[in-house]
Amino acid sequence: VTTSDVLIIGGGLVGCSVAVELAALGASVTVVERHRVGAATSGVNQGGTRQQFQTAVKIRAAKTTIEILSTFKARFGADIDFWQNGYLFALSTPESAAQFRAAVDLQRSFGIPTRYLSPTETVDIVPGIRTDDLVGATYCPTDGRVDPRVLMAAYAAVARRSGVSILEGEDVRRIVAQSGRVQAVETRSAMFSAGSIINACGPWAPRIAALCGAELPIQARSSSVYLFGTSPGPFANIPLTIDADRRVTVCPRSDGIMIGSARKPVVTDPPAEAECDWTFADIAKGRASHRIPALTDWPRTRGWAGFWEVTPDDNPIIGWTHLDNLFTAAGFSGHGMSIIPGLARSIAQQICRVPTDLPLDSFDVKRFANQDLKGEEIWGGTALARFE
Numbered sequence: 001v002t003t004s005d006v007l008i009i010g011g012g013l014v015g016c017s018v019a020v021e022l023a024a025l026g027a028s029v030t031v032v033e034r035h036r037v038g039a040a041t042s043g044v045n046q047g048g049t050r051q052q053f054q055t056a057v058k059i060r061a062a063k064t065t066i067e068i069l070s071t072f073k074a075r076f077g078a079d080i081d082f083w084q085n086g087y088l089f090a091l092s093t094p095e096s097a098a099q100f101r102a103a104v105d106l107q108r109s110f111g112i113p114t115r116y117l118s119p120t121e122t123v124d125i126v127p128g129i130r131t132d133d134l135v136g137a138t139y140c141p142t143d144g145r146v147d148p149r150v151l152m153a154a155y156a157a158v159a160r161r162s163g164v165s166i167l168e169g170e171d172v173r174r175i176v177a178q179s180g181r182v183q184a185v186e187t188r189s190a191m192f193s194a195g196s197i198i199n200a201c202g203p204w205a206p207r208i209a210a211l212c213g214a215e216l217p218i219q220a221r222s223s224s225v226y227l228f229g230t231s232p233g234p235f236a237n238i239p240l241t242i243d244a245d246r247r248v249t250v251c252p253r254s255d256g257i258m259i260g261s262a263r264k265p266v267v268t269d270p271p272a273e274a275e276c277d278w279t280f281a282d283i284a285k286g287r288a289s290h291r292i293p294a295l296t297d298w299p300r301t302r303g304w305a306g307f308w309e310v311t312p313d314d315n316p317i318i319g320w321t322h323l324d325n326l327f328t329a330a331g332f333s334g335h336g337m338s339i340i341p342g343l344a345r346s347i348a349q350q351i352c353r354v355p356t357d358l359p360l361d362s363f364d365v366k367r368f369a370n371q372d373l374k375g376e377e378i379w380g381g382t383a384l385a386r387f388e
């Protein structure tokens with residue numbers, strides 16, 4: 001039996017970033033990952049890190065993420081290629097303009113430089129954007145994008161350097177619970193015991209809960225992205241641009257333009273890998289080309305998919321769940337890249353039972369008891385999926 005202070009199940013962004021922070025607090029940490037670190041959601045996402053949220057805690061978490069990613073080398077000694085080209089939400093209805101505008105005021109109250117733009121001002125930020133049907137846009141120049149695979153490799157390297165043991169190819173199959181506590185965790189080839197066990201399995205977190213006879217309200221939704229062209233061409237410096245009402249994202253990468261859409265069908269009992277939905281590629285491209293007409297003739301080069309891990313109110317579940325020493329940090333509802341790095345330290349502090357930098361109580365799973373919580377996100381989670 002391998003023993004440590006903390007055993008983390010899942011080597012995604014949650015598992016690796018929280019491991020780094022736990023090690024910094026002096027804990028001995030083991031991470032078990034059934035494939036490779038970052039092989040799932042955290043390695044296949046769009047890598048966008050925005051601060052344009054509409055609740056105080058997520059705005060603060062996202063702001064901290066930007067601080068961490070923009071100083072990653074100085075903090076952790078690893079390069080991550082963080083591009084700060086901003087995020088722009090193009091808005092074509094008075095309703096969405098009002099919703100986003102209210103969020104801008106809240107973001108600005110936390111010192112985030114988001115601005116509301118007129119259609120004419122929008123063209124200065126995204127040359128070639130179609131504005132005749134726009135009401136306005138919101139733009140935050142310090143939002144950014146990172147290559148998710150590079151970030152995952154960096155976090156894993158930092159964790160290992162901090163003494164964290166990361167074991168790949170170890171699929172957790174059984175959890176032995178007794179007297180209200182996890183006593184042991186069994187993988188393909190070994191047994192583990194730890195003072196605290198962290199369920200950081202993203203879309204598969206409910207499966208880990210089920211091993212203890214428990215449930216978690218996290219639904220997997222398949223999410224496809226498509227790459228066009230082989231370089232960003234004239235769009236290299238545009239922000240990650242989202243047409244909030246046509247529900248499509250346009251993101252420049254060094255190897256092309258990535259387009260993602262709002263179609264996120266629910267997948268019950270998700271397999272280890274998501275399949276790209278090619279039937280939607282042309283529709284997504286049509287929506288993107290409506291907003292940026294110069295994209296019309298760009299050829300499709302490839303596509304891929306992952307699972308969003310969506311909770312009923314689009315907020316993550318962070319806290320002790322089901323058993324005394326079982327902690328869950330999952331359900332980031334399609335915007336984990338933006339907030340996980342910023343929350344990692346507070347999550348580690350809560351696991352170590354010391355005061356947290358950011359308040360995590362609103363993420364306790366108990367909020368779902370006897371309450372019909374609605375999706376709250378302006379981009380991400382259940383709210384978005386309603387607009388396929």
Ligand SMILES: Cc1cc2nc3c(=O)[nH]c(=O)nc-3n(C[C@H](O)[C@H](O)[C@H](O)COP(=O)(O)OP(=O)(O)OC[C@H]3O[C@@H](n4cnc5c(N)ncnc54)[C@H](O)[C@@H]3O)c2cc1C
Binds near residue numbers: 013044170172204329
């Ligand atoms: C296509 C797409 C685009 C996205 N774009 C963005 C974006 O631009 N901005 C943003 O903020 N967010 C984005 N997201 C969301 C973001 O990627 C996630 O919120 C985040 O990566 C979740 O991290 P995680 O560590 O919780 O999950 P994961 O990365 O899925 O990690 C969970 C890990 O647990 C492992 N695991 C599962 N079961 C077991 C088991 N039994 N034993 C051991 N290990 C197990 C898995 O293999 C996996 O590695 C996107 C998501 C997708 C799918």
